Amino acid sequence: MQRSLIAPTAHPKLEEALRLKLQRRSETTGSLGELEPLAVRLGLIQNSLKPKLKSPQLLVTAGDHGLAVDLPLRGPSSVEQVAHLLGGRLPMAVFSFIQGMGLTVADAGLSETMPSNPSLLQRKIGFGSRNARVAPAMTAEHAHAAIRAGMEIADGLHGNVLACAAIGVGSHESAALVISRLTEVPLRELVVSTSGLSPDQLAQVMVVLQGAQGRHKDLSDPVEVLAAFGGYEIGMLVGAMLVAASKRHLIMVDGMGACAALLVASRIAAPVTDYCVFCRSHGHAGLDNAMGVFGASALLELGLESMDGTGATLAWPLVHASAALLTEVAEGEDPGPTLPASTLVDSGPSTR
Secondary structure (H helix, E strand, O other), X not given: OHXXXXXXXXXHHHHHHHHHHHHHHHHHHOOOOOHHHHHHHHHHHHOOOOOOOOOOEEEEEEEOOHHXXXXXXXOOOHHHHXXXXXXXXXXHHHHHHHOOOEEEEEEEEOOOOOOOOOOEEEOOOOOOOOOOOOOOOOOHHHHHHHHHHHHHHHHHOOOOEEEEEEEOOOHHHHHHHHHHHHOOOOHHHHXXXXXXXXXXXXXXXXXXXXXXXXXXXXXXXXXXHHHHHOOHHHHHHHHHHHHHHHOOOEXXXXXXXXXXXXXXXXXXXXXXHHHEEEEOOOOOHHHHHXXXXXXXXXXXXXXXXXXXXXXXXXXXXXXXXXXXXXXOOOOOOOOOOOOOHHHXXXXXXXXX
C-alpha cells in the first residue's frame, strides 16, 4: 500500500529555484558549506521554497535477540538500556529534552515487560527473537506485524521530522546480517569493531554470524530476509519510515539498525531514501560501510561513543538551521512565494 504513496522528491525546477535562492543569500552571508545542499534536500522533501520543520520526534525501538546468547557481547542488557533511557540517565534523553524533540521508546520485542512510563509504548510482538543461527529469527507473520506496528506508531506521532534508532543486545549484529544479505557488502566489513573486542572475540562473532548467514543463504525477498535475521525493533522502523516518507516527512537515520530498516523499506518502496539524512552516535567502522550502501555520510562527526539516537538529537539543530536558510526572511527581503512561478501553475494558487 505504501509503495504507491511514496513519491520521489526529484523536481528539477524546484531544485534550481532553491539553489538560486541560496545563491542570492550567500552574496551577503557568504557560503554556508554543507548547510546549503541540506537546505535544498529539505525544500525538495517538502516540495517548497520555504520548508518548515516542526515538532521533531525521536523514535527508539528496542528488542532482544536470540542470536546474542552465542555472542561475546558485553555491557548492560537491553532492558537496562531502556530503563536508563526512560529514566533520563543517558545523554540521548537529556539532549532530546533540551532540543525540544519528542522521545518515544517502543518495546518491540524485549525479553521482559517494562514498567509503564509516559514515553514507553508497549508494542511487543514477542519476548525476544529466536536465534537466527538455528532458525528464522521471526516468523513472516511477526515480521509483518512489526512493520504494521511501526506504521501505526509513526502515523500517531506529531510533527514532520522523524529520527529513527534501534537498540538492544544483538541488534547491531542482526542489522549487519540483513544489510549483507540484501547488498554486496561482506559481512566482516559490517561487524568490524572499534568497541574493544579482542581478535579472538571478533573471530567468534564471525563464526556465529556466518553460521546464521549460511542457514538462510537462499533468501532474497526483503521481508523474508528481515524475518530470518532481523529483530522486531528493525521491523518497526521499516513501517515507521514508510509512513514518514508517504507524508513527505524528513527521516533522520541513526545507526546500524536504522540503516538495515531503511534498506528493507527501500526494497519495498525505493523513493523512501529521498527523505533521509544520516546521523551517527559512535565510531563503529561497520557503520561507515552501512551508510555507504546509500552513498551517504553522517551530518556530524563528533567522535561520539554513545547509544544510537544520540547523534540525531545533536544533528537536529543543524537540520533546523538549514531549513531556516530558506524559511526565515532577512530584513528588507521580499518574502516571495512558497513555490517558484514555474511550479505554481501545477500546484494551485500562489501562496504569496
